[in-house]
Amino acid sequence: MxxxxxxxxxxxxxxxxxxxxxxxxxxxxxxxxxxxxxxxxxxxxxxxxxxxxxxxxxxxxxxTRQLQEGRRQIDDSPNTMISPVDGVLSGMGQIDASQTFLIKDHQYRLDEIMGTDKQASPYKDGFYFIFYLSPSHYHHFHYPMTGELISRYALGGVSYPVNNLGLRLGQSPFSTNHRLISEVQTPYGKMAIVKVGALNVNSIQILNASKECVKGNAFGHFSFGSTVILFVENHPDFTPTVHLNTEVKVGQPVGEWIQQ
Known part of the structure; x- marks a missing residue:
């Protein structure tokens, strides 16, 4: 109860x-x-x-509590991508050529989530990671890679819950929830960090407007329920390093670009 x-x-x-x-x-x-x-x-x-x-x-x-300094160990290898949040990796895979993929029994087009086909095009055939944050999790989000912020924009007017019930019953919740998208140019290509907010209120808080993105640095938090989606531009040497439905923490490697 x-x-x-x-x-x-x-x-x-x-x-x-x-x-x-x-x-x-x-x-x-x-x-x-x-x-x-x-x-x-x-x-x-x-x-x-x-x-x-x-x-x-x-x-x-x-x-919205913060953690004591040093409580999350950040993997500083230049070729790894870390988890931006504490949460459960509830979805992961390669985006197919038709820009659709299955998330919680729903098909979503990449352009619906990103807003336009032009915004979505860099991530065609790339990878996606979906992190669900439960009420028990630390709710700040961090940069998964070092790079330069090249765009940040908000989308969505109608909101549905981002918990499992909302994913089952909501009408494409990831494309209609209020969400804030940050795109980062990394040494390995573009990356989109999509923060999906809670219902009916602006629940995504950004710490600053700096264009400098440092791997592991916090840049905002959720005030209420939340999900984070990562889109990674297609790269022949990129591979995930975690399994689906596993619990992850900020700083933990979830993907890497294999160095030849």
Missing amino acids: KRTLFKYFVELTGNPVSSSLLKSFTTSRLSQPLVRPFSTVYHINEEEMEYPLHHYKSLQAFF
Whole structure:
């Protein structure tokens, strides 16, 4: 029962009015008594948090907590791509020539997610990775590779949940949710980092507008439920290094460009 209640708080609902009310509650001090039970229900590792539980004055403040410095080891090999988030790798594969691929029993076109065929074209025949962040996860996102930010834009007006229920029942949730896309030029080609927000509220927070992207550096966080999709430009030497449906952490290699 508690777990179901907390999921409503952090993933919101399909109704904009109730979502607004839930947001107001979770960001207020009225929600502070729920911080400890939330931590207990989701087995949060309190030893790695930046501050002790009593520091967080609202449920959302706790949900968006940072980690102690050094708690995530960043693989600094120049030819590896790291996970941008703590989460579950719920989807992965090569994008076929017709720009469609299967995610949670739904077919999605690359151009729908990226906005236009022109924006999607660099990633044709490339790779995709989908990371689902549950309420228990650390909700900041980091750069998976070093490079230069070449574009950042927002898409989507209608939102559906990004949890499994939303993926089953929503109408193409990845292409209609509010999402923020960051494209990075890396030494191995382009990479798109697609942050999919929660329902009915702007839940994606960006830390700065710098064009310098440093592998492992945090550049924003989610205020409510979240999913991150990576699109990697096709490269003959690129290969994934993780298995589908595995738990990953920021800094862990998930792909590499094999050096000849």
